[in-house]
Structures are given as structure tokens and as C-alpha cells.
Amino acid sequence: GAVVSQHPSWVICKSGTSVKIECRSLDFQATTMFWYRQFPKQSLMLMATSNEGSKATYEQGVEKDKFLINHASLTLSTLTVTSAHPEDSSFYICSASFLAGYNEQFFGPGTRLTVL
Amino acid sequence: QKEVEQDPGPLSVPEGAIVSLNCTYSNSAFQYFMWYRQYSRKGPELLMYTYSSGNKEDGRFTAQVDKSSKYISLFIRDSQPSDSATYLCAMTLNDYKLSFGAGTTVTVRA
Numbered sequence: 395g396a397v398v399s400q401h402p403s404w405v406i407c408k409s410g411t412s413v414k415i416e417c418r419s420l421d422f423q424a425t426t427m428f429w430y431r432q433f434p435k436q437s438l439m440l441m442a443t444s445n446e447g448s449k450a451t452y453e454q455g456v457e458k459d460k461f462l463i464n465h466a467s468l469t470l471s472t473l474t475v476t477s478a479h480p481e482d483s484s485f486y487i488c489s490a491s492f493l494a495g496y497n498e499q500f501f502g503p504g505t506r507l508t509v510l
Numbered sequence: 511q512k513e514v515e516q517d518p519g520p521l522s523v524p525e526g527a528i529v530s531l532n533c534t535y536s537n538s539a540f541q542y543f544m545w546y547r548q549y550s551r552k553g554p555e556l557l558m559y560t561y562s563s564g565n566k567e568d569g570r571f572t573a574q575v576d577k578s579s580k581y582i583s584l585f586i587r588d589s590q591p592s593d594s595a596t597y598l599c600a601m602t603l604n605d606y607k608l609s610f611g612a613g614t615t616v617t618v619r620a
Contacts (some may be wrong), residue, residue: 398553426606435518437598437610438554487553491606499608501546501553 397421398490400502407478408510415473415505417488423468424490428499429461432485444471478509515539516599516611524619529586530581532610533599536580540609541599545584548596548613557597558584589618 397420407413417427426445430438442458444450444465452458460482462474469492476481485506488501516531523529532543542561546554558573560566560582566573573585582601586593599611 401555428608435613437516437612438608439610440607443607454577489553495555498544498556498559499606501555503553504551506551 396492398424398488398500398502400488400505402505402506403503403505404508406510408506409479410475410477412474413478413507415475415488416484417471417473417490417502419469419490419500421493422445422490424471425468426488426491426494427465427471428491429463429471430474430487430489432487434485434506436484438487441473478507479485480509483507485507512612513600513609514601515578517614518612520615520617522617522619523589525589525591527589527618529593529616530583531585531597531599531614532581532583533601534579534581535601535609537601537603537609538577538580539603541604542602543573543582544600544608545571545573546598546600548564548598550596551615553559554598575590587615588615591618594618599616 415502429441436475441456442450442452450463465471487504489501545558548554563577570587572585594617596613596615597614600608
């Protein structure tokens with residue numbers, strides 16, 4: 395149980411285009427979803443936290459107009475990287491928690507974004 | 511100073527050896543401590559979850575927390591080549607924002 399999927403697993407796009415990444419909880423309802431970014435050989439950095447039906451909370455230094463997060467249902471959250479540039483190339487990982495206040499997060503397999 | 515410090519390694523051990531990993535942290539308010547395993551180009555997988563000082567065992571894995579020293583450890587007994595991965599420590603306060611260590615890359619040689 396507690397499986398989280400991401401789609402796509404790998405995406406290459408041209409500079410200036412927008413890319414949408416989906417995160418789905420397959421066998422549970424996720425009250426909260428998280429989006430992380432991971433650069434090579436570095437740890438996960440939390441970008442934003444989203445609760446179903448409400449606006450995402452962004453971490454300091456993360457541009458909310460560039461990284462649009464939508465958590466439309468209890469099983470789906472999307473991250474859209476708008477006007478992507480090469481410096482946005484990274485590994486994006488989502489996680490989901492199924493109980494408010496419960497600390498365990500279940501992670502998706504990640505999406506590798508390469509911006510040319 | 512980073513909130514969570516973890517030696518990135520790499521660490522290479524022969525099959526069957528004990529792998530010892532550790533993290534230190536600066537925020538004494540952290541209450542919950544986790545260890546994740548991450549294979550290359552994959553998302554992290556939860557291995558151990560603890561919230562009190564002391565030891566917790568799960569099969570070949572033992573997690574140790576020393577809140578007075580702000581130090582946590584993970585031990586892997588009888589290590590196998592399939593244990594080769596990056597191990598991340600993570601911790602949190604009473605909310606669910608996780609603070610991660612940088613991860614230690616472990617290679618178990620057959």
C-alpha cells in the first residue's frame with residue numbers, strides 16, 4: 395500500500411516552454427502533498443506543500459509564479475514549471491501524506507527534467 | 511551551519527559487513543527521525559521511523575537516536591549488494607516538513 399506515482403518519469407523540453415508533472419496517490423487519499431527538488435549528489439529541498447483544495451505554501455526562495463502547484467483532488471497534485479530555463483533542470487520528487495499531522499510521507503519515483 | 515549534517519561518503523564495504531551511517535542535527539526541537547533509502551534516479555523509500563531516544567530494530571536494520579547529543583545512526587547488518595544505495599536521514603518537528611541530510615552513498619562489494 396501507500397504507492398505514489400509520477401508522470402512523466404523523464405522529460406526534455408526547450409527553453410521557454412512549460413512542463414507539467416503529475417503526482418498521484420494510487421491507493422490512498424492524500425491530505426497533503428509535497429514537492430521537492432533534488433540536484434545531483436545533493437539532498438532533497440522542499441519547494442512547496444499543498445493541501446487539497448487550497449493554495450500551496452511555498453518555501454522561501456521558491457518562485458510561486460514559476461512553479462505552479464495545483465492540488466485539485468485527494469489523489470492528484472500537479473507541478474507546472476513555467477517558462478523553463480536550463481537552470482530549472484533537476485530531479486523533481488513529490489510525496490504524499492494521508493493523515494493530517496502524521497509525519498510519514500510516501501515518495502514518488504521522481505521526474506527528471508532537462509531543459510535545453 | 512546546515513540544520514542536518516550527513517557525511518556524503520562514499521562508503522564502500524564488503525558483503526556481510528556492518529554499515530554504519532549517522533547524522534547530526536542542530537535543532538533540538540526535532541521530534542521525529544527517519545531513514546530513507548534512495549536508489550539511483552528513484553524516489554526515497556522509508557526504511558525506519560523513530561520518535562524517541564534509543565534503538566529500534568527492523569530485520570537487518572537498527573536505528574539509533576540520541577536526542578541529548580543530537581545524533582542519529584542507522585546500522586545495516588549482514589550487508590548485501592542490494593543494499594547499495596544512497597541513505598538519507600530526515601527529521602521533523604511536530605509538523606510534517608522534513609529536513610533532509612545530504613545522503614550517504616553506500617556500495618556493498620560482492
